[in-house]
Amino acid sequence: MIDDAPRPQTDIDRVAEEWMGTEVQLEPERRVELGLPGDQSEYGDLSPDRFEARREAVTATLRRLDDASPVDEVDRVTLLELRRTLRLALDELAAGVGYRDLNNIASPAQAVRMVFDLMPSDTDDDRAAIARRMANIPAALGGYLETLREGVRRGIVPARRQVAEVVAQVREYAKPDGFFATLAVATGSRSGIGAAASLAVDLERGAAAAQRAYADLADVLARELAPVAAETDAVGREHYALASRSFLGAEIDLDETYEWGLDELARMTGEQEAVANELVPGGTVADAIARLEGDPSRKLHGTEALRAWMQETSDRAIDELGRTHFDITAPMRTLECRIAPTQEGAIYYTGPNDDFSRPGRMWWSVAPGVTAFDTWRELTTVYHEGVPGHHLQIAHAIARKDHLNSWRRNNWTSGHGEGWALYAERLMAQLGYLDDPADRLGMLDAQRMRAARVVLDIGVHLGKRVPASAEIGVAQVWDHDVALEFLRRNVNMPDAFVRFEVNRYFGWPGQAPSYKVGQRIWEEVRARAEAARGAAFDLRAWHTRALDLGGVGLDTLRTVVAR
Structure with missing residues (x-):
């Protein structure tokens, strides 16, 4: 555990802080994400010019790290993790992955819009920033189109399926009654009397500009x-290995992981079948789910009932776990549960800003037409997004201001x-x-899906043969139809969700x-610590020490916790 006394800033801290500043300069949208002062309406350059600017900044920071010496364990972790991150950035730039950055969930096409979800609208200055940001969307998306066109010239292009998905998404943004029109009306209605007329005009113009830009996209x-x-x-394997390394912060044996995924899927399926038998003796998982879906005591109706249940569940977990299993300080104890302003079916978390004046938030983007929700299925989701999941981990790091530099506190590796x-x-x-078998079935349902997609994702992109255990006809190479059928067999979700996930x-x-x-x-690292400490192992202290590290890649986690 890190000592409670404030830690003096070191040379390596200063390099990390400056790199954090460089990242914000290159991507000023992060001011909104992090709650930093400055212009809240700017977008970073999304044109191909950004790649050379980033390469120069990364190279310069690596040179600075070479001239700095660590003075303590915190420095050694920062040095290890920052070097890993920067070298990965150079490898991604060399591979040109940014030229094909288009997909149905996390590409600039969505990010340009999503930043609005975090923008405050409490004051007229806040609302004016929203109007200016909407007006800045045409330039941002224009730069993005330049990048995609340069990708075409270089032969680095996304898959046609992703293009079709994104076209459908952004046409929704561009509708006259879509996101931006709704945002302009809702924001304008909060304006002060003196500013109402001019702000309303700016918001309307900004919304129209954003709609036209997305229609053009x-x-x-x-x-x-x-x-x-x-x-x-x-x-393919080369691109996939780089992507895997980026998302994990670790290098893994992809072929071994594929086989492990198959074993883990079988284990999750077996556990789920055993719990289903508790709920419906002699019944299948489908039988158990049918019974639970018909149980009115486990059903919520309407988004307000969903939000209230999420908040109550989250508050109870924070209170109880903060007394027994985790160090949860006062600023970390506020977690807001909200229904998202979009209807995309996703559930996600956004972290607090640096002083916790904007708390951590759990968002549920409810898909169109969905009005009923099963608590047995979603209880584990609240724990995943809140406490002891994302909120605990991220808020714990943010709260370590006296010990960790800003980059360490805000670094994120999937x-x-x-x-x-x-x-x-x-x-x-x-x-x-x-302990309720229904809630445990919901957790296992989620874990089974996560195991299934290890197999599916690696199988698809590495062109592996579909294993006989998948029970989808004769052995064949993974393709879209096989992936859809495989996921349908391993999740209990609406087909629209399955299709979105596969895409x-x-x-x-x-x-x-x-x-x-x-x-x-994570489980391997904990198991090694338990084996090493034996009867002296303290789980609460181990959790605190692991969370004290802030955001790191998994290779860094393994190295640091081991030593």
Whole structure:
């Protein structure tokens, strides 16, 4: 555990802080994400020019690190992790992955819009920044189109399936009654009397500019990119290995992980079948789910009932776990549960800003037409996104201001963060919070899906043969139809969700396995610590020490905790 006394800033801290500042300069949207002062309406350059600017900045920072010497363990971790991150950035720039950055969930097409979800609207200055940001969207998306066009010239293009998905998404943004029009009306209605008229005009103009820009993006994607986009969804071993390394912060044996994924899927399926038998003796998983879905005591109706249940569940977990199993300080105890302003079906978390004046938030983007929700299915989701999952991990790091530099506190690697959140789900079962077989079935349903997508994601992108254990006809190479059928057999979700998820895996290689692989590594690291300490092992202290590290890659986690 880090000492409670404030730690003096070191040379390596200063390099990390300056790199954090450089990242914000290159991507000023992060001011909103991090709650930093400065212009809240700027977008970074999304044109191809950004790649050379980033390469120069990364190279200069690596040179500065070479001239700095660590003075303590905190410095040694920062040096290890920052070097890893910067070298990975150079490898990604060399591979040109940014030229094909288009998918159905996490590319600039979505990010340009999503930043609005975090923008405050409490004051007229806040609302004016929203108007200016909407007006800045045409330039941002114009730069993005330049990058995609340069990718075409270089022969680095996304898959056609992803282009079609994004065209459909951004056409929704561009509708006259879509996101931006709704945002302009809602924001304008909060304006002060003196500023109302001028702000309303600016918001309306900004919304119209944003709608036109997204309509233009959709047209260009459909007209120029779709005809030349890749027919093949798989990115191949070289690209996939780089993506996996990026999302995990670790290098893994992809072939061994594929086989492990098959074993883990079988184990999750077996556990789920055993719990189903508790609920319906002699019945199947499908029988148990049917019974639970028909149980009115486990059903929520309407988004307000969902939000209230999320908040109550989250508050109870924070209160109880903060007294027994984790160090949860006062600023970390506020977690807001909200219904997202979009209707994309995703559930996600956004962290607090540096002084916790904006708290951590759990968002549920409810898909159109969905009005009923099953508590047995979603209880583990609240633990995943809240406490002891994302909120605990991220807020704990943010709260370490006296010990960690800003970059360490805000660094994010998917395998580390999502792996911890899956570890947290299992931990809640170990702590007795999922003793109800129905709630445990929901947790296993989620864990089974995460295991299935390790197999699917690696199988698709590495062109592996479909194993006989998948029970999908004769052995064949993974493709979209096989992937859909495989996921349908392993999740209990609406078909629209299954299709969205499969398209996500096809367009965002390496990300989906980072959850389950990250959980695997977290559990291995804990098991080694338990074996080493024996009877002296203190789980609460171990959790605190691991979370004290802030955001690191999984290779760094393994190295640091081992020593």
